[in-house]
Amino acid sequence: MTGDIKEVLLSKETLDKRVRELGAEITADYKGKEILMIGVLRGAVIFMGDLARAIDLPVALDFMAVSSYGTASSSSGVVRILKDLDESVEGKHLLIVEDIIDSGLTLKYLMDNLMSRNPASAKICTLLNKPSRRKIAVDVAYNGFDIPDEFVVGYGLDYAEKYRNLPFIGVLRPEAYKH
Ligand code: IMP
């Protein structure tokens, strides 16, 4: 499987270190509060598991699954909720956890949707960010890494549901797209 990877962009050690930093920052910012972490399925799951363990505060976990209309490479901004949260968010401090922000359209929709449910607060934490691809502004409170406009996999991110379990973030070889 690692033979399909052209280049390791972020090693396991680099990811571990940054996740611990983000956890410490979040712990300091939310001191005395409880956090409801909302993971966006499925890509955020691995990052969220590590991030939750790097936060030294009470955290609850819930999940949403969304799909955006349009093609794989360009989302239209119209988002459909495939799986909604199990619990109410009213009065809670929400931390929305994403694997990567590309156009920003998915998160913009999610943020607006969650804000309409009257949480106490809502912030975004993304592992990766592709600033050059942004179509709509989103306010990102916590960002692991800015990366160039390349298709990456691993640490939760997939190509056709593969590579999510790689312990690093890598760039796929073009040949790997053809299978
Ligand atoms: P957007 O910000 O609405 O354009 O969508 C972001 C979503 O597109 C992410 O949650 C990923 O599922 C997917 N995505 C964007 N870039 C990549 C990539 O480089 N690798 C894997 N998935 C990606």
Ligand code: MG
């Ligand atoms: Mg995603």
